[in-house]
Amino acid sequence: MDMKTIIIGVIGNDVHAVGNKIMYRAFTDAGFNVINLGVTVSQEEFINAAIESNADAILVSSLYGQGELDCRGMREKCEEAGIPDILLYVGGNIVIGKQDFDKVEKRYKAMGFDRAFPPGTDPEVDIECLKEDLKIGE
Amino acid sequence: MKPVLLIDFGSTYTKVTAVDVEEEKLLGTAASFTTIFTDINEGLNDAVRKLEEKTGKLDFSERYACSSAAGGLKMISSGLVPELTAEAAKMASLGAGAKVIKVYSFKLTEDDADEIRAAKPDIMLLVGGTDGGNSDCILHNAGVIAGIEDPFPVIIAGNRSAARECERILSPTHKAYICENVMPKFDQLNILPTQKQIRDIFLERIITAKGLSKASDLISGIVNPTPAAVMRGIKLLAEGTGDEPGIGELLAVDVGGATTDVYTVCDGRPTKGNTVFKGLPEPYEKRTVEGDIGMRYSIKGIVLASGIEKISELSGIPADRCEEMIEHLAGHTDEVPTSDEWERLDYALASMAIDTAVDRHAGHITEAYTLMGLSFIQHGKDLSNIHRIIVTGGSLIHTRRTDEIAAHALYCARSPYSLRPVRADILVDRSYIIAAMGLLSEHYPKAALRIMKKELEHLGTVISPDLGSQREDKGFIPDAGPGQCHGF
Numbered sequence: 001m002d003m004k005t006i007i008i009g010v011i012g013n014d015v016h017a018v019g020n021k022i023m024y025r026a027f028t029d030a031g032f033n034v035i036n037l038g039v040t041v042s043q044e045e046f047i048n049a050a051i052e053s054n055a056d057a058i059l060v061s062s063l064y065g066q067g068e069l070d071c072r073g074m075r076e077k078c079e080e081a082g083i084p085d086i087l088l089y090v091g092g093n094i095v096i097g098k099q100d101f102d103k104v105e106k107r108y109k110a111m112g113f114d115r116a117f118p119p120g121t122d123p124e125v126d127i128e129c130l131k132e133d134l135k136i137g138e
Numbered sequence: 139m140k141p142v143l144l145i146d147f148g149s150t151y152t153k154v155t156a157v158d159v160e161e162e163k164l165l166g167t168a169a170s171f172t173t174i175f176t177d178i179n180e181g182l183n184d185a186v187r188k189l190e191e192k193t194g195k196l197d198f199s200e201r202y203a204c205s206s207a208a209g210g211l212k213m214i215s216s217g218l219v220p221e222l223t224a225e226a227a228k229m230a231s232l233g234a235g236a237k238v239i240k241v242y243s244f245k246l247t248e249d250d251a252d253e254i255r256a257a258k259p260d261i262m263l264l265v266g267g268t269d270g271g272n273s274d275c276i277l278h279n280a281g282v283i284a285g286i287e288d289p290f291p292v293i294i295a296g297n298r299s300a301a302r303e304c305e306r307i308l309s310p311t312h313k314a315y316i317c318e319n320v321m322p323k324f325d326q327l328n329i330l331p332t333q334k335q336i337r338d339i340f341l342e343r344i345i346t347a348k349g350l351s352k353a354s355d356l357i358s359g360i361v362n363p364t365p366a367a368v369m370r371g372i373k374l375l376a377e378g379t380g381d382e383p384g385i386g387e388l389l390a391v392d393v394g395g396a397t398t399d400v401y402t403v404c405d406g407r408p409t410k411g412n413t414v415f416k417g418l419p420e421p422y423e424k425r426t427v428e429g430d431i432g433m434r435y436s437i438k439g440i441v442l443a444s445g446i447e448k449i450s451e452l453s454g455i456p457a458d459r460c461e462e463m464i465e466h467l468a469g470h471t472d473e474v475p476t477s478d479e480w481e482r483l484d485y486a487l488a489s490m491a492i493d494t495a496v497d498r499h500a501g502h503i504t505e506a507y508t509l510m511g512l513s514f515i516q517h518g519k520d521l522s523n524i525h526r527i528i529v530t531g532g533s534l535i536h537t538r539r540t541d542e543i544a545a546h547a548l549y550c551a552r553s554p555y556s557l558r559p560v561r562a563d564i565l566v567d568r569s570y571i572i573a574a575m576g577l578l579s580e581h582y583p584k585a586a587l588r589i590m591k592k593e594l595e596h597l598g599t600v601i602s603p604d605l606g607s608q609r610e611d612k613g614f615i616p617d618a619g620p621g622q623c624h625g626f
Contacts (some may be wrong), residue, residue: 005271013506014415014556033270035324040414040506040515051322053271064509108595 009037012070016063026123057087067094075112091117144574147205155574202577206364217244228322234336235363246282267297280304336491350599371576376403393531397434397496406519436470444490452486488533530567551604
């Protein structure tokens, strides 16, 4: 099996670094080639890294409540940049306050994200989803 | 006494420098016109004759040369993403002393192919994709380049998975050289192998093509591109040799007639707290060339970048008169200032050339308001802790106001987010010895270092006049923490 390449990072003016490091470790241990862009990552940085490294998925984290603003238009930019079909995930505290996650997920899917994950999701859950979406082990 | 001759075949002048490596001293310098179209040795012999008129007959034990004659080393590069592999390719070429005429990103088009054909590069650098990453772009571009009949050599330094395929595509029409990837992993810069390859090709092919081979019988060592020799000289001066210390991290600016070159030898990492570094890592030895900033051929670029009002303000000459004078100089590129008014104009132009070129070379910072308070995001090199600036170029040598002009390299309130030095000693290279000492350093590093320390003239310390409240207010200066450390 070819090693799948994924891009991870924390979007916007968000400096929460601990979860990002845990994710890096978990995905690497699970056998992914992980490119970790760290904190305060712009949409363009995610997309540029994905182009150069021919990545299979971009996993966006947001912990500070501004995720909806930061993620808006990201799918369109991917389309513009020639990677229209790349898998896009988002997770963390991706909205302000406590909201019904079904509605939140719908909003993110409408923005073009393939999956959205609520606060407190285990990395194992993301890994299973990636394996399914990237058809790993089939 | 053991005299060594150092030669710089420039596009206009052949400059010669004689040193005594035993006494570690400069014997003299001289220049004559470069005679590339007849026999390059004519100009060289004439320069040596002029030199020996000053020094007396010298029996040179060794001769070393560098060259930027016949247009220098013209390179074109193509990469994938502009900020990533295309930028890495540009850094690699400039650092190797090339004149970069164009940098392409993404897939080359037919129009690009026409442009490349017309530009006749000496070397083409083909990159794109991290190792195991994107290969479509570099393969496509190899195909486009293969269609250009002009048989310039091509260096392949992109995704290693695609390298051999690129070579096969190119081989019918071009000599291809495979190198390590300039960006093997995301945000990892690896430009030294490519720079070595550029230098090897320069030796192997370009020297013959540029009519320099006739001189090579006389020359003991290999010929370097001049900017590469300058870079080596500056690096030696900064770092020193094993047993003789250098003068520390430094910035050098050469304001020419057509271009302004800026060199830094420093790591450039964030110096302030709460700062996150973003983008491609910066090379420790970095060279940038501003092709639109120069005192004569590119005089209008200076005005475009800084505005005629600023030139008028600095020179104390009304704006319309400034425009008139600049128009005159653009058409008379060999003129030097002959009166107070023209000197003041050149002062303003040289000041803004340095201001613009250093501003573009230096990194910059943007503010980010996070939940943890104000943070900074840094792109490029932080030069604020550099305390030595070397300047050279006609407009800085032939003036009494060298230090005032050089002070324009410092932090400036007009561009508050640019990470320029804040306080520095100014050194001037009056006899253009740095390239020569870079050549000498390959064989006599200690002598080269000592001669530079002796010959570069120290003009005192300058401090940014804009320093103070602005920087303090922005929170750039306080020791806000350990830097780059975010443990939330």
